[in-house]
Amino acid sequence: MKNRLLFFLAFICIFLQGCWPERWEDDVVTFESEYEPVFLDRTDFEKSVNVENSLSIGTSGKIYIKDNLLFINEVNKGFHVFDNSDPTNPKSIKFLAAPGSTDMAIRSNMIYINQATDLIAVEYSPQTNTASLTKRIPNTFPELRSPDGFDTYSFDIPENSVVIDWKLKNQTP
Numbered sequence: 001m002k003n004r005l006l007f008f009l010a011f012i013c014i015f016l017q018g019c020w021p022e023r024w025e026d027d028v029v030t031f032e033s034e035y036e037p038v039f040l041d042r043t044d045f046e047k048s049v050n051v052e053n054s055l056s057i058g059t060s061g062k063i064y065i066k067d068n069l070l071f072i073n074e075v076n077k078g079f080h081v082f083d084n085s086d087p088t089n090p091k092s093i094k095f096l097a098a099p100g101s102t103d104m105a106i107r108s109n110m111i112y113i114n115q116a117t118d119l120i121a122v123e124y125s126p127q128t129n130t131a132s133l134t135k136r137i138p139n140t141f142p143e144l145r146s147p148d149g150f151d152t153y154s155f156d157i158p159e160n161s162v163v164i165d166w167k168l169k170n171q172t173p
Helices: 002-017 042-046
Strands: 035-041 050-053 060-066 069-074 078-083 091-097 101-107 110-115 118-125 130-137 161-168
Touching (some): 035 042, 050 130, 069 091, 069 101
Antiparallel strands (some): 035 161, 050 091, 060 069, 069 078, 078 091, 110 118, 118 130
16 A cells, blocks of 8 residues: 555656756746735825715725714725715715725724824714814835736835825826
8 A cells, every 4th residue: 555655656756856946037026916016195195085075986895884884895995974864865964085995994983094004083073064183103015016906116116295095097086
């Protein structure tokens, strides 16, 4: 039995040796992202969280419900805020702009958002439809990756800039 197993393993090794290249090619294959990063100056980025008039939903992301409010993420742009007191007919109230955002959590009236590389705490008042940034912890998260999975290390990121989105190359925003 042992001899059969050894013979079988030797046969597999000899068989697979034919699949191995005789020498490695000197050519290096490089892959390139089909997307290019969209940058925002760090100073503008830190001032970018605000409440705007409601928008139509383009590319939706995660959904969050808190009391009678419904939040729908507009990927890398912010959150649509809806009055959800009648779940069969939610009414759009405002848009909470937070460039680079993809997720949120809520505790009491405090909204915690991952805004690109930063973790921010925003106090939202549904009565007045206003939001105020109460805390920012910079560089909590890694840079946003391109939709095809490439890291930002292959791009020249301008100093004091943050990647807030990605767009297909040769297309206008």
